[in-house]
Amino acid sequence: MANSLFTLLVLLSATYFVAAQRRTSNSISQGSSLTPTGNSSWLSPSGLFAFGFYPQGNNTYRVGIFIAGLRLNKTVVWTANRDDPPVSSGVTLQLTPDGRLILQSQDSTTDAVIVDQSISSASMLDSGNFVLFGSNQEKIWQSFDHPTDAILPGQILSQNQELFSRASDSDYSTGIFRLKMQSDSNLVQYPVQTPDTAPYAYWSSSTNNQGVNVTLNLDPDGHLYLLNNSVSILKNLSDGLSEKQRVYLMRIDSDGILRLYSFNLGRKDNISSIVWKSSGDKCSPKGLCGLNGYCTLNDDEPKCLCPPGFDNVNPGNYTAGCKRNYTADICKNSEQRIQYSMRALEYTWWENDPYLVLKMKIKEDCETSCLEDCNCEAAFYKDGECRKQRLPLRYGRRLLTDSNVAYIKVASPTRQIETPSHSRPGKKKEPRLSILIISLTLCALAFTVFVISGYLAYRNRIWAYKKISAKGNFELMDDIAPRSFTYAELEEVTNGFQEEIGRGASGTIYKGKFNDKLVAVKRLENMLAEGEKEFQNEMKVIGRTHHRNLVRLLGYCHDGPKKLLVYEYMVNGSLADILFDPQNPPRWEERIRIVLDIARGILYLHEECETQIIHCDIKPQNILIDEYRSAKISDFGLAKLLKADQTNTYTGIRGTRGYVAPEWHRNMAVTVKADVYSFGIMLLEIICCRRSVNLSLSEEEAVLEEWVYQCFEDNDLAKLIIDEETDRKKFERMVRVGLWCILDEPSLRPSMKKVLLMLEGTVDIPAPPSLSSYLTAI
Structure with a gap:
């Protein structure tokens, strides 16, 4: 009876559409x-x-x-x-x-x-x-x-019909993805020019062999569904809406995602909204980054990267893929041969299309085997299998939950290996005596140049110090607001530097009093080396920053080798002083307020001040608490300034052990995501009121981030809560944010803007990757 009624409704609907079209x-x-x-x-x-x-x-x-x-x-x-x-x-x-x-x-x-x-x-x-x-x-x-790339209400996608995406949002020619209504009743998305088989699919309705002559249908109310030959709904993709003055459109977009759009004709801006989409993972469409490229998510947005030894074919079109940035001579014998090495990419995979599969217990054996095989251009190791492949690589993807390790063969920095001269016919040996004479002459010349350069550098340094001592105070006043002090004045302010209140990596801090106002005077150490650089950094950074969650710089002294900074005094000391006090830990609401204060301060450094700044040493000791119990970020001695068009930097390791992001140890480009990692570690410390590493605890609990991961996976966060006033819902949200911030892969960490939105509860927070994938990463 129900099927008969539904059949009648469908027929009436079809009759209505025909009549409406004629009218x-x-x-x-x-x-x-x-x-x-x-x-x-x-x-x-x-x-x-x-x-x-x-x-x-x-x-x-x-x-x-x-x-x-x-x-x-x-x-x-x-x-x-x-x-x-x-x-x-x-x-x-x-x-x-x-x-x-x-x-x-x-x-x-x-x-x-x-x-x-x-x-x-x-x-x-x-x-x-x-x-x-x-x-x-x-x-x-x-x-x-x-149809081309879309269907409208009343239009159907019949058996064996296909939609093809656009080349880009502004280019309406055929793109690289397709949607097919297959004869087996399954609606499937594929890359173009691939067989209709499961290995190439990246989304399907999972309705294969469940009906006859199945069609994809869209109703005027936005109801998107699959209908079989018996005129019954096989699967609903989106429910209908009762809202008026709307027009709906289902389209396979240029990024390969199938989306159902709703346009409100009553609004002046006509902004569309997405009612339904086939996937929330924008890296899921296979082939998004072209041949040899691979896709990774950065704040839920896809980013196409090239493996080591490769560059973009067309920097303006990421779907064009990647090509080698050198000319390979694989399996060729020549007098000048390229020397190769292997570069590893963890959690990264491409299409499984090997020419040889080997069983190996150790992944390093897979790396060596590919390096020694002139036919092997890449090798993938997972679950004891080594799969050797040739170029091109297709459908690349980086996914933290995937344990696959990709080894890419690249040209070593020393590109050419010359065949020894004695093996070449027709070449005479050079007289050894001539070589010896030339070598000794060059060494003597080099020594002379070194002595002269050293003398000139010494004399230039002495002259520079005299010039700075005489004119430095006046020159710096043009660039920054803080007051210039003499060394004698600061010696008087601190009563001869008697009361030490703190000591950091870049200097010692003393309590002082100036015009009845308490100040903190920091005396930088190692003046001729890092002290000079740190002083200039701190002057540039703090002198130009103004935010309620940053410690204010009141003045400075640049008296030759004597360099000091004068800060506003924080009566409640550092966050470490109050956070790790087992007798009187801060209350839950105060801890939440401190977390938000720190996040706002870092966001200002990353996105809102004139010069983008990576702090490089976020930790509780560098968070100071004022008289109103507000948190302020201090100690910019290690800060790294980025130019307007710069997003990353290469520099020596900075920061404090335990808070330093993994990329510092891997000679990778360092971005603002390094501060996000440090903030994540500190966030877990703040909500749990304990240090990130405490060897007095059991082995299971000694490392905080691992302990938090385990409790999160076991759905037992109650073990981490220290007091009854803790809001358990907010606590779980803070844990999720912290775990996202300390992910091993920088691109997967959220930006500080998104971190703040998640902390405030403005956006939803997905579950972070599992503990097993994190342990694999470290």
Whole structure:
């Protein structure tokens, strides 16, 4: 009974659509024409849809169907001859007297739509369907039967029909992804030019062999579903909505994700919203980064990278993939041979297409085996198997939960190995005596240059110190706001540097009093080496930063080798002083406020101040607490400034053991994500009121981040809570944020802006990667 009722409703719906299309059509007769710059489109009766020219590029156009009822843009739903070049403004679209729909220019004539019969008229319907009629007013062609990358309400994707993505958001030619309604009743997404088999699929409806003649359908209310031959719904992809003044559109986008869009015609901005999408993982479409490239997520956005030894084919088009940045001579014998080495990429995989699979217990054996095999250009090791492959590599992806290790063969820095001269016929040995004389002469010359350079450098350094001592105070005043002090003044302010209140990596801090105001005076040490550099950094950084969660610099002394900084005094000491006090730990709400204060301060350094700054030494000892119990970030002696167009830097290891991000130890480019890692460690310390490493505890609990991971995986966070007032929901949110911040891969860590949003509860926080993948990473 239910099936019969549903069948009746579907038939009535179909009858309604046919009737509606007949009632709401404008007839386009033979002889009608359009031009890109004149009458450019034929509208549907309500003006919602149009068939005609739309712009693509600079003064070039395409022909297609678009939603004309949107005020701010033309959302294209169908394109004619999409892989032909765009046409110029001098072309004409005409329904000719002999019944052809053509694009005509001075040089050529092209059919916009090819049909077997003569076209007597055409109509742009309010459903978005463009229809051509024959001499007896019978329908001989309609756009709904020939979809490109989208379907509209009332349109179906039939068995064996496909949608193909665009090349990009602004290029409507055929892209690199496709959606197919297969004859086995499964709706599947693939890369283009691949077989319809499971290894190439990256999303499916999982409805294979569950019906006959299954179609994909979209209703006017946004209901997206699969319908089988028995006129019953096989699977709902999205439920219908009762909202009015909306038009829906399902499209496979250029990034390979299938999305259902809703446009509110009643809004002035006509901004679309996404009702449903096939995947929330933007790296899931296979082939997004082209041949040899691989995809990684950065704040949920896809980023295409090239493996070691490769560069982008086209830096402006990441889908073009990567190519070697050297000329390989694999398996060639020559006098000048390239020396190769192997570079490892953890958690990274490409399509499994090996020419040889070996069983190996140790992954280093896989690396060695590929290096010694001239046919091997990459090797993948996982679960005791070594899979050797040749280029190109396809469908690359980095995923922290995948234990695969990829080994890429690259040219070593010493590119050429010369064949020894004695092995070459016709070459005479050079006299050894001549070589010895030349070598001794060069050594003597080098020694002389070294002595002279050393003397000049010494004399220049002495002169520089005298110049700084005489003029430094006046020159620095032009660039920064803090006051200039003499060394004698600061010696008096601190009463001869008697009361030491702290000691850090870059100097000692003393308590002082100036004009009845308490100050903290930091005397930098190691003046001739790091002290000079640290002093200049701290002057530049703190002198230009102004934020309620940063310690204020009041003054400085630059008296030759004597360099000191004067800060506002923090009466409550450092965060370490109050956090690790077992007798009187800060209350839960105070700990949350401190966390938010620190996050806002780091966000200011990363994104809001004039010069982007990586602090490089975020830890509880460098977080000071003022009289109002607000947290302020201090000690910029190790800070790294980035230029306006710079996002990363290479520099020596900075910071404090236990808070230093893994990339510091791997000679990788360091970004602001290094501070995110340090913040994550400190966040776990703050909410748990304990140090990150405490060897007095059991082995299981000694390392805080591992202990937190274990408790999170076991769904037993109660073990970490130290007092009853702790808000358990907020505590879990803080744990999730901390675990995301300390991920081994920098690109997977959130930005400080997103960290703050997650801490404040503005955005949802997905579960961080599992403990097993984290332990694999470390």
